[in-house]
Amino acid sequence: MKNRTHTVRETSERYVRGLLEDHARFSRVLTMIGRDARRLVDAPSDVLPLFAEAVDYVVNFQNVYHHPREEIMFSRVGEKSESLAAAAKKLAQEHGGTAYAGKELLALIEHVSRAPGERAGREQLAKGLERFARSMRSHIAQEEDLLYSQVWIELTRRDWDKLIGQAAALDPLDHDHSAKYPLLVRYVSEGRTRSDVTTESSPxxxxxxxxxxxxxxxxxxxxxxxxxxxxxxxxxxxxxxxxxxxMPIIPALQPMDSVRAGMQSAGEFASAYRRWFREWNALYSRSDTATRRPHA
Amino acid sequence: MPSIQSQLLSRLADQAMKTIFRDFNVDKARSRLAMIDRLNPAPTGVQIESRDLSSCAAEWIRTGRNTDRVVMYLPGGAWVLRSPNTHRGIAAKLAKAANVDVLLVFYRLAPEHPFPAGLQDCIEGYETLLRDGVKPSRIVIGGDSAGGNLALATLLALRDGNAPLPAGAFALSPCTDMSLEEGGARMAMREFDLLISEVEGRIDADPRLLYTGGNADVLDHPYASPLRGNLAGLCPLLLQVGGAEFLVDQSTLFADKARAAGVDAEVEVWEGQPHVWHVMPFPEANQAFDHLGDFVRRCCP
Missing domain, CATH: 1.10.287 (Helix Hairpins)
Structure with missing residues (x-):
């Protein structure tokens, strides 16, 4: 029984690990969007082709490969666990929203590439991309928190065998799709040492x-x-x-000596005054304390 | 162009830093920073648990989410100062953005505990995680400012000791070279960046010399100035640095050198941002945490 549980866990972990690795790839693309979306506004020709590939990759890869595998898993989890059913349903529904938002972005990219001089369109695209990245991050975090960590408890070996059998598609970025996404493949494989990140500004x-x-x-x-x-x-x-x-002390400067003597006297006077004041203050404090005592 | 919040709050932060570092003296600076730190509310939405190490304190910052990823975070403070609430706030944001539990290591401070005491505590923090059963492939090390320096130094020390390296490391506005000889930005930012303009050149108060126990030779040691070390064989690195701080060159030089040594290293230069802007409630800070979350997710899928 113990071995069987262990094997189930290993199988489930392998399956989930594959999904988590997809998330890691998406994260790289999301970072790219965060770093460079603002460059679309000022220098669209530099980054627009890359963004076109990135959004196409995320939308197509998710629709064709990643989301179907997740949805098979979520649906099994929803059947097995009442407590996770609502979360599984909500997250599966969000896949539809992501696909719709991605297609809208692709249409906007198409529009901007046809009218590159239109600043408003470029700004709308930059904001749309940032919004898309934010919502995807939040979605990924919820999936990992709520479902990925629980599936191995909820699903049986038979469930996993079925899931693995159903999910036989390939990752388009890993399997010689450099012809379809040449810029993105280069971006991911080469990386960049330095990225200058600019953020949204307003007049x-x-x-x-x-x-x-x-x-x-x-x-x-x-x-x-x-x-x-x-x-x-x-x-x-x-x-x-x-x-x-x-200053030399010479008879002709008698007044200066007088000044010095006066200053010295003043200093002595000040010291004496401070001493007297401290003593007086101490005395006063004692008598004051005494007078505050009722009927002392 | 930095956001409005960034431009307003950067000025306030600048004044606060000038207040802390005015007539630099460790005791005064600590009491001033403690006053400012008290104004910082403790982060919400996380659980804080003590986890003492043999020679220093540490804390777990947990979001309560199901995760096996761990970030060991080393707070900054010029090696001599500490503001726990501020760094609890950073750790909480990081925990939420990256879906991780964060171990905040309050390494020993100089001048009471000069180099390499703080570094030893950081290494002990990492070893404690391994002893607790966390796999190196699920650990990312990070830190800000002096903590970023220690994060990079810890990597070098772990590599030199043939210890398993973590899955990744990040450094926010790190000091990578204590000799401060590298980089033209140092002079360009002289008037703006109080880290050098206020305290540099005062031997009795220079935090770098307090950290090294007054021994200027230590400044060149790779564990004190990681930029001067051999960077080959390190794990993936992400450095984030503000475009308005003098340490910008140190970060870009470090990333260049690491990449030349075959390391997957990136540096993000954030336009117009001040030193460790992550502590401020800027939109740019939230975006920077998003990028850190992406990085942690990439390192520990």
Whole structure:
């Protein structure tokens, strides 16, 4: 019995592992969309052909290969487990939504490639791609969380044998489809060292950004002035102190001696005053405490 | 063009950082950062569990989802500072985006525990995961800033020790070269990036020298400056760096060197973003976490 359970788990893991590897491939494409969707707005000719292949790949591969395998599994899970039935149904329905959104994107890509000068269309496409990537990420995360981790518990060996028999299609990206998706295959196999990621901007945002930059420059300028003035003040004080210390004591400068003596007296007076004030304060505190006591 | 939120909050963050690093002194900076960290609410929607290691504390940040993927995350803070709530927030976002459990390793800080104490704690964190039965193929290591430096150094140390490498690693705004000699962006960003403009050149307060125990020779060691090491044989890497920080060159140089050594390494340069913008509530931060989630999913299918 133990061996049998182990084998079932191994079989299910192999099946699920294949689906997870599909998700990993999709993730690479989703990252590409996140990095480069904004480039569609400013330089569509650089990335439009790549996006056309990417969306076509995701939509076709999902429809032909990935989603059918998932739906077979979800439907078996829904039959076996009441608690997972609702999630399985909802996620299977989302496949239809993804396919529809993908086809809309393909139509939009077609439109943009026919009218490349139309900025509004390019912006709509960039936003649509980002929305598509967000919803796919959320969908993938829910599938992995809710169903993939539970299927091996719910399905039997017989279920898995049936599932594996039904899912015999091939991954179009892994099996010599470089002729159909040459740019995407190159992107995935070669990768890129550096990607510059730009994000959505708006006229208001750009105006505000420019204002913020100016305020920032002003603040930086004020900080420099403040630092300079502070440094100069310190330097001036140091110079004055140095000059006074260096001043020779000669009879002709009797007034300076008087000033020094006066300053010394003032210093002594200040020390005496502080001492007196501390003593007085201590005394006052004691008497104050005493007077606060009722009938002391 | 960065978003409005990014432009506004970057300025506020800049002022906060200037406050922390003003008259840089570790004790003052720690108390200032603690005040700011208290303003950060603890993340919601995750469970936080203590998991102490032999010489430092660690925490599990779990979303409660069914997953066997694990990210070991090393928080930043110039090797001498720590803001736990901020990094719990990063770990929570990462856990949700990548569908993972996150082990947050609070490695020992300098100057009380200079190099290589922090690195040893990071290695111990990884070994603890392996001892707990997590397969290396299900682990991704990551960190931000000084934590990114430690994540890359940990990879080098694991490779040199013939330990099984994790499935992938990422570093957010990492310092890859402590000598700070590489890269023209250092001078270009001098006025903008307070990490160098405020503290550089002050031997008594330079966090790099506090980390290395005052020993300037250590700055060139590959475990302190991973860019100076041999990068061959590392696992897939993703570096994310802001386009408005001086560390941008360090990240691109690191990715170039890693790729030349045959490593699957990528760097994302995010236009106009400040150092570790992931901590801020920017749209760009959420997008960056989406990309990290994609990366983790690619490394651990």
């Amino acid at each position: 208001f945002g750009e105006a505000l950004g420019s204002a913020m930059d100016r305020i920032g420059t002003l603040l930086d300028g004020l900080a420099v002035i403040d630092r300079t003035m502070s440094r100069q003040r310190k330097e001036a004080c140091a110079l004055a102190r140095k000059s006074i210390r260096a």
